Amino acid sequence: MSTITTQDGTEIFYKDWGPKDAQPIMFHHGWPLSSDDWDSQMLFFYNQGFRVVAHDRRGHGRSAQVDFGHDMDHYASDAAAVVEHLDLRNAIHIGHSTGGGEVAAYVARYGIPQGRVAKAILVASVPPIMLDTERYPDGLPMSVFDGLRAAQAANRSAFFREVADSSFYGFNRPGAKVIPAVADNWWRQGMMGSMLAHYQGIKAFSETDQTDDLKAMSVPTLVLQGDDDQLVPYKHAAELQAQLLPDAQLKIYPGYSHGMLTVDADELNADMLAFIRG
Template sequence: MNAITRTLATGILAAASAATAATPSPTSLEAAARAATVEGDHVVTADGVRLYFKDWGPKDGPVVTLSHGWPLNSDSWESQMLFLASNGYRVVAHDRRGHGRSSQPWDGNDMDHYADDLAAVITALDLRDATVVGFSTGGGEIARYIGRHGTGRVKKAVLVGAVTPFMLRTDDNPGGAPIELFDGFRKAAQENRAQQYLDIASGPFFGFNRPGAARNEGLVQTFYLQGMQAGHRNTYESIAAFSATDFRGDLAKFDVPTLVIHGADDQIVPPELSARLVPKYVPHAEVILYPGAPHGITDTHKDRLNQDLLDFVSK
């Protein structure tokens, strides 16, 4: 990486790692969430960011919220949304700031803002007793949401292929992934992010690089299209958000039933760095590993995932 890129990356990483150091008071966080307004199919946050959302199923049904992964948007949840809504649940999913049909702000591309945006959606739509579900980066989002906003509106939590508890190797997290791995992500994003998305989708995300795997062009192109809808700076900074944010303290605040679902052959977020470690911080968490499954299980294993989610939320 060149000096300018390294300086930028270092600053982003420092901000992500120190994000919990200056957490606003619960009162100010609640006030910001309550300042959000609904304008058609967008929630407008206190800082003026427009968040596109989908609200499917009966409005009086039990609530499930879905937080998506990098660099995707709420369309990546369409199978789960259709299934759960068809089974009587009110299912809400939003496009993260900088992604999909939401605003592309220059600043605020970090987990604290992601969590506060989720709080804005939940509060503006007055969602209560929600099962909050997060995939990959979205798993970090719901963890930080609980860490900052508590579980007053949350009934259950589900981490799917999530980046929790902490991806980056540090002195107190020696088992994490080296920063050079994420530097490579940033380098590829700057050089040609369109090709980066195609390479990720064609290879490790869906496990198409495994021997005997049959590449599905529709899944590859859908991943690519969603990625290219997102803002360049937004997805670039989000790499630090999902890799360098420490969620260990957030997970310690999980006081609701928690389910962890992960692909056993996840090459993007290996379960050894994530799912297998969650019970250390959430002792009551139930962990399910799908044998041979890749990262993108919302598509590759959608039938099993849909049923596991339904079984969990209906308990």
């Protein structure tokens, strides 16, 4: 396995495929998953001639199950450690859900200051903030996130099974094409990770105000989300991101779910490739 060790001693697993002199694309996964959630994209972009990189966030997948650092600051610094270890330059950074928050934090705080980023893509991403706050009063109430913590603490396996089988991919919608293997893979990835990392990560993805990160992302950024996203409301996410980003392109997909990168991969991959090459 390929790993690096961060300055605080955390071992981070990563994948690195393709020509080392090709333009790199780095993928940042969502909660509570792993770099495996990017299989469709990594293979597609590898076959298009790109160098593709993805890592497992600390406490997730095959990275170390440490009991500290489960916050957006550490997520960004861990991503920066992988980038610097591999010396990725002129890179495209693509993040889904919590990974979109990680991309915003990395690009704003490390990527742009170090001159390493060409473009970014945010897919069904959590910034600027999911929680209902004075600054963003249309967010979700704290009771939603307390409910996630309670369900996970009561029976993480059953909770993950329910999410994968229903709202994540829209499998609970009338007439939906249900793909059991996709839900199985979601559950598998979740159960590989640390209960503590997943529990504490809820605070990271719901309560971190990333307004300043979005405003600092001066590179061209593509914002993608489905209007039937049952987990991250698009009007409080993608639409606000497009308003705050200095150079944004926004596309909302009618009827698409939070997990559209997997169940609608062909369309998403084509749109991302067009943006990258445009």
